[in-house]
Amino acid sequence: MSQRQICPSWQPVMMVLKSSITSRLLMQWTDPMDYQFPQQLFPSFYNGGPPDFVLKHCAGNWGCYDRVIPQNFFLDQCMDAYGCMAEILGEPFEQAQMEKVGRNVLLSDVVPVVPVELLGSLLHEELTEQRDRSLFSEGATGGALAFIPFPRGGGDPQRGCLLYPGNQGLDCLNFQRVEMQHHRGSSSFVDAGSIDPLRFQLKGPIRQISCASLFDDCCVAVRSDRLCGVWRVGERNAPRLLQVIDTREVATCISASPHVLGEVLVATERGAANLWSVGRGMQKVREEDVNLYFNAKSSWRWCEFSAHPRVVTYADRTGVELTDVRESPVLSHTLFHIGNTSECRSGERLILSRYLGDIHPFQHLITTQYSAYIMDERFPCLPMLKWDHMMRSPPMFCHAVCGSTSTGSAVGGARTTKVLLGSQNSQEITLLQYSGGRAEASSSRGPLQALLRPRDSLKHLPVQIPHRLDLSTSRLSSPAAGLTCIQKKGIREADGEECICILQLTEAGDIFYQTLEPEQQDASKSPAAEDEPALKEATTSVRETARRLRLPQSQPVSSDASSDEDVIGPTQDKAVPVFVTETPEREQQALDTHSDSSPEGPEPQGKSCFRKQYGLQVVVNEEPDQVSGSNTEGLKDGEGVGEQPVPVKLSVGALTTWKRWLQKSRGKTPRPRWPQHFQVKTADLLLSENEASDPTEEERVQCLRRDLRACMSKRSLLVHGSVSASLQAPGAVAVPDTVDTEAWRDEVSHRLTLAWQGEGAWRAWWEERLGLNREEKVKALRRKRKREKEAKRAGGRRLELSGSFTSSVSYQSQLSDFSDSTGWSSTVDRGASSDTDGNQSQPEGFWENRKPRAMTPPPPSVSHTCTPVATSTGAELERGNQQTPSSVLDLSETPNHESAPANLKTPKHPEEDKLTALFAPQDEPSQPNSYFLEESTSHHPALHPPVALSSFQRSLRLDPSQNTSLRSCLSQSSQSRQVSQLKKKKSRMGF
C-alpha cells in the first residue's frame, strides 16, 4: 500500500508495457490462421453480461439477460472488457481477473464498460432533457381529458362521455359514459355506471384530446406524438375511428373545428399548420420556419379555429396571428404579440391559446406563464381582460364554462364565464370569472381562486405507514395531464341550481374531481336587485368539494380489494356501505368490436387475466376536502370570520375510496423485472387426513398430541427434549467432524480458532500481534522474575551482590532495549544540539523520523530475562556512559528522597543499602522488606521508565533549547539532578 502511494505514476507505464506484450503475443499466435474469420462478427458483450454475473441487489438493470446465452467475452477479451477498469484500479488487474473471475461480481456496479467520457456526455444530455421535461413538457399542452355532454340527457343527471387515456403508458383511449349526479346540499358524484369503457389501444401516449360537438354528433381528435386520429361519437352511436394520419414530425397541436365537423387543425414542430378535412386530405394552411415576432428558440406551434370557419389562429411562443386560409398567400394579422401587451415581463412566453367559441364567438383565451388574457378577435392586440393568475407553473390546460343566463331580470342577463386554468407540475387549478363581452365591456368577477390539488388531500387522510405514505405522495403529486369540466345546469334556471364538476387527470392516470356550486346564501340575501347576479357569481366558491379517484384500467390488481381490508388499518370500516360502483366481473366486452385496434395490445398475458378476474375498473368515490368548505361557512355567517377552520371530517365514502385507491395503487408498484418465481402448488404436497395412512406416522402424531396435552396440564413448555424422541427424524444428518485446529497453522486459521473461543481470546491474540500488551508482559515478566528470585532466596537465603547486580543491570538493559528508540533519539538529539546553530530548526524532522520507530516497538522478546549487558547497542553504551550510572544513582533516591543522599553516603545497613541500590532504579520491591512493598506498589515501577522517556520526548518536542538545558541539567551535580528528577516524577505522577 505504502509503496503504491509513494510512486503511483509508475503504474500506467507498467500497464502499457504489459498490454503491448500481450497483444504481441496474440499476434504471433494468430498469424498462422490468417484464413480464418471470426465466427461471431460482433462482440458478444452487446447481448451478454459477465459469465458469472450474479446480481446482488434488486435495483434492477444490467442483469436482465433473459434468454441470452452467456458469452465468454469477459474471459476471452479481458483487455477490452477490463482495460479501463484496470487503469482505474491502477494495478495489473487483468491478471487477477484471469485468476479470479469472481471478482467481477464485486465490481460490476462500479466499473464502467462504456467509456467514461462518452457515458458522461450522454448522461449529461439525458439529464438535461429530463430536467427540462420535468420542469415543463410542452407536449402535454391542451390536456388529454375531455368530456362530451349529451344534450338530450340534459337536466338531472348530466350525462356525457368522458374521454381519458388509460394504461400505464397512457396509450389507450377510453370512452366512458358517465353521469353526474348532484343534489344540492348533499354530495354529488360522477357515476361511471356499470358499463366498461370502450377502449382503443394506440401506439403512443395520448398527449391531447380535442373535441367539438355540433348538436348530437361529436368529433374527437386525438394527438399522440406522431399520430393523430379522429373519432366520431354521439349519444346514440358508439365511437368510431374515422381516420389516422402520421404527421412525420412531432405534432404539437390538434384542434377540432367547432364549425364544421370533421375539420381538424394539426400543427407540427416544423412550423406547419394543416387543415385536415377528415376523409378528404390535408391542406397546408401555413408554415413558418421561425418564430413569429422574435426568436424564442421554440418549435412549439399551436393553432385553433376562430369565429370564421376559414380564419384560424396560428400561435407560437411569441404571439398569435389570425390567418385567413381562403387567400393564398395567406393573409395574417396580429392578434396577440407578447412584447406589445402592457406590463409584459421579460421572459414571458405564450403557453396556450384557446378559442372560446362556446362562450363568445369572438373571444380567445391566451395564457402566458404570468398572465391570462381574454382577446376579442375584432379588437386585435387589445386585451379585453388581463389577470395575473399567480400560478407556480405555467397554465397548459384550460376549460371555459359558460355561466347560465340565470336571473334574466338582472342587467342584460350578464352571465359569468368561468375559466379554469390548469398547470402541469404543480397541479394547480385556478378559477377566473368574468362577464361581459357583448353589449357591455368585459370585466372580471371576483378574485381568482385556487382550487384544491390532489397532493393537498393527503394531509386530510388517515396517517399511513411511511413507505405507503411515500408511495401515495408520489402518486398523488404526479404532474397533471389534463383538465375538463362537467357543467350541470339546474332545471329551473332561476334557482341558480347549477354546479360544475372539475376533473383533473394526472400523469399516473388517475382522475380526481371536485365540485363547485354557487353559494346558496347569496340568493336569499339579494342585497340589491342589480347587484345580484354579479354578487352571486362573484362569490361562487367551493361550497363543497368532492374529489374522486379513478384508476386507470388495466393495471394489475394484485389482490382482491375486498379481501385485504385488514391491510389498511386506519381507514377500514367494515360497516361502510359500499359507495363504490363497481363493475362486476365480466369477460371482454362485446362492445369492443368497434375498436379498430386490439384493446389488449401488447400487454402481457398475465395482465388480461388479472383484468378479467378483477374487473374493478372504475372506482368512483368521494373524498371531500376541507379548506374551502369550512371557509365558506365562515363567510356565510358573516361574523364567523375569525373562527379557526374546523378540521373537516372525512366522510365514510371518502375513506372507502381512499382505501380502495391505496390498495390499487399499491398493487401497481413497479416490481423488479425478475423472472417469476417458480411456483409450486402446495395443496398436493400436503397430505390430507385420510391419506396419511402410515401407522407409525399416526402413532407419532398421537404420541405428540399426548405429550402436548401432558405439557399443557402441567403448564410446562413443550420443549424439544420431550418431543425429540417422538419426532426424531430417522436419517439425521451426521454432525461433521470437529475441526482439528492444530492442522491449520497459518495465521488466519489461528485467529479464527481463537475467535471461536470468545472475544477475549480473540482480542488477546490481536493484542499480542500488535504488541499492545507489552506492558502487561513486562509486568508478567517482573512478576515471574520476582517469583524466581523469591524461590532462589528461599533456597539460598542470602543473595549475592554480584549476581543480583548483574541481573539488575541486565534488566536495565532490557528496559533500554524496550526504549531503544528513545535511546537513539536522545543520542541523535544530543548530536543535534551539539552543533547548535545548524540543527536548531530541525527537531520536528527528527521527531517525525523517530516517531515510526517509537511507534513500532521491538517484538516482545522472551529473552528479556537473560539479556546481558553486552547486548546493548553502541548508543546505549554511549548513553550508559554518560547517563546510566548517574541515573541509577538518581533514581535510587526517589523512593525515599528525604534521606537519599545520606543513605547513599553513609550506609548504616549495608544490606538495605545494597538492596536499595539494587532495586531502586527499577523501583522493584523485590525485597521481603515490607517498607519497599508498601512504598512503591508493584504497578508503579513498570510505568517508570517509559513515562520518564516520554516526558523527555515531550520536552524535546517543545523546545530544543530547553532540551539542551535539560541535558545540561543531567550532566550536573547529583543535587541538581535530584531536583530535576523530582520534578520529573511529579509530572509523571500527574501524567
Added chain:
Amino acid sequence: MDDLQREPGPLEDLEDDNDSSDNDSSKSKKSNLPVVYPMCAETPRETGFHRSTRACLEMIKEALLHHRWQEAAEYMACYPQLLEDPTNGKCQQYKELIWRFSAEILHHHPKSRMEDYNNIYERMKHSGVKHFLMISLEHCFHLLHHGHIEDAKHQLSVAESWRYGKESAAQYQKTKLIHAYRSLLDYLIWCDKKYTYSNKTGKMLEFYDNHEEALKVLTDYANDEGFPPNPNAQVYLYQYLKRRSASGRNLKKVLKNLHSIVPSHELMPEYSTMLLQSEKNTNIQKALGVVLDLLDFACWRSNLDVEDWRDRVAEKMAARKDWWPALHFTRFHASKDSEENPELMGVKAPLTKVLCPDLTLKYTAWPVTSAEGR
C-alpha cells in the same frame, strides 16, 4: 364591483431594473423554458429574516388564492416588517407587493372599512413614491366605486400636480392617464351622461356646435394608423354622420371600412340594405358579399334577415361549396332549426336548392317533414 380595481400583476415595469440582472443569468442556464420564476427568489446573501418573510409571503399568497381573507390579513399585518430591512435591495418590488396584497385583502375582507383603505393608500403612496400615480388612480377608483366622486376628483387633482424626479416615459403615460380620468370626472360632473373618451369629446364639441372639429376628431380617431384597428372608432364616426344625416356615400364609406375590419359587425345588414338601395349592379354584388360574409360567422347563422337571399348567389357560393353545406345544411341543423325556429327552416330549406343545386344535402332529412307541413 371590485373588478375595477383588479390590477393585472403585482410586478410590472419596475421589476425590469433588477430583472435584467438576475433573470438573465438564470435564463442563460435555464435554457429557454417558459417556466415561472418565483416572485421572490432566494438570494445568495440570506438571513433567517429573509427566509421567514418569504415564507410569510407564500402564506399570504396561499390564503389569498383560497379566499381565506382573515388569515391573509393576519399574515399581512406582519409582512410590512420587510420594509424595515436595511439590506433589502429590491424594496420597490416589495412595496408594490404590499400595496397590492393589502388592497386585495381589504377588498374582500368582510370587516374592511373605508378608513382602512384610505390609511393604506396614503401610507403606500408615500412609502413607494414610484407607485404614487398608480396608487392614486386606484384610490380614486375605489372612491368612485363607493360614490365619492368629489373625493376621487380631489385625489386625481393631487396626483396631477405631483412631480417626482425625472419624468420617465412610463410616468408620462400615467400622468396622461390621470389627466384623462380627471377630465372624465370633470365631464361626469358636468353631465351625467354616458362616457367614452373619444365620443365624449365629439359630444362636447357637438354641444358647442363645433361640428367641423368634431368630425375631424372622430375621423382622425377612426383613421389614425398609429392605433390598432378600432372598429368602435368607425362606429362612432358612423353614428355621428348618421346623426348629422350625412350623405349615403359617406356613410357607405365608413361602413366599408368597418366591414373590412369586422365583417361580422351588427351594422353589416344595414350596410347591405344601403348597398341594395343604390340599385347598382356592383353594389348588389357587394351586398351579397357582405351578407355571405356575415353568414360565415356562427353568431349570424340563425338570423332571419340575412337568410333572405335567393338570387345571384351562385358565383359567391363557388368558393364556399366545399364547406358551407357542412356548416349550414346538415341534418342536425335541420332538426335543430325545425324545433327552434321553423320559420328559418322554411327559408333555409329552399335555399339548399338555390345555393348548391348540384349537391344532395341532408338538410331535408327526416325531421323536416313536420316543419314543412307548416
